Amino acid sequence: MLSTVRTQLLAMRARDEQVRTELAADGSLFEGYHPRMEEVHRVSAQExxxxxxxxxxPDEELVGPEGAEAAWLVAQHSIGEPDFMRHCRTLLDEASFLGRVPRWQFAYIDDRIRVFEGKPQRFGTQVDLRPEGPEVHELEDSAQVDAWRKDAGLPPIAVVIARAQADPCPSPEEHATKQAAGLLWRRQVGWIE
Structure with missing residues (x-):
């Protein structure tokens, strides 16, 4: 049974990565929340x-490290379902506290949810690529972030910024359009009022 669940989770991750790769290749992945990607995320969240x-x-004891990471990815991408994503965050917090999954999995989903809700993030995993370069979304405590990141098994925040420097920056118009569309989407889905 456990191998069946693991296989199911790995198939969900593979489906997500395949569609993501196809949409990235033609550039449409970066033009808002693509309906094909949204459908993959919705179906995977239901599974x-x-x-x-x-x-x-599905922690490492149940489905192994790869299966547990696939479950985290599905949860991380369930952005169209705020209540479900928050539930997954709670489960990942518990599982990581017990050492059943790496703590970084909780860090990423916690930060993503906080940013969607318009709140400061704790671990600095969410970066906004701006026209002037990458910028870490607002932090809850910039003096504490590297200690929290270390506890979660993540590198210092400076490493995140350095890695993001390689990404191409949007024009001011592209960034403004993306920000406005993102705000509208977060309201429609229910992340913010």
């Missing part, structure tokens, strides 16, 4: 919801 209902959070 993960079923796994959780039957087995609890």
């Amino acid at each position: 993960l919801r079923s796994v959780i209902q039957e087995h609890g959070w």
Whole structure:
């Protein structure tokens, strides 16, 4: 049974990566939340919801490190379902506290949810690529962030910024359009009022 759940989770990740790669190749991935990607995320979230209902959070003991990371990826990408993503965050917090998944999995989903909600992030995993270069979304405590990152098994925040420097920057118009569309989407989905 465990190998079946692991196989299911790995298939979800593979489907996500395949569609992402196809959409990135033609550039349409970067033009808002593409309907094909949204559908993959919705279907995968439903499948993960079923796994959780039957087995609890699919941690490393249940599905191995690869399976657990695939479950995290599906949760991380369930952005169209705020309540489900928040539930996954709670489960990942518990599982990582017990050492059943790496703490970085909780860090990423916690930060992503906080940014979607318009709140400061703790771990600095979410970066905004701006016309003038990458900028870490607002931090809860910039003096504490590297200690929190270290506890989660993540490199210092300076490493995140250095890596993001290689990404091409959008024009001011592209950035403004993306920000406005993102705000509208977060309201429509229910991340913010």
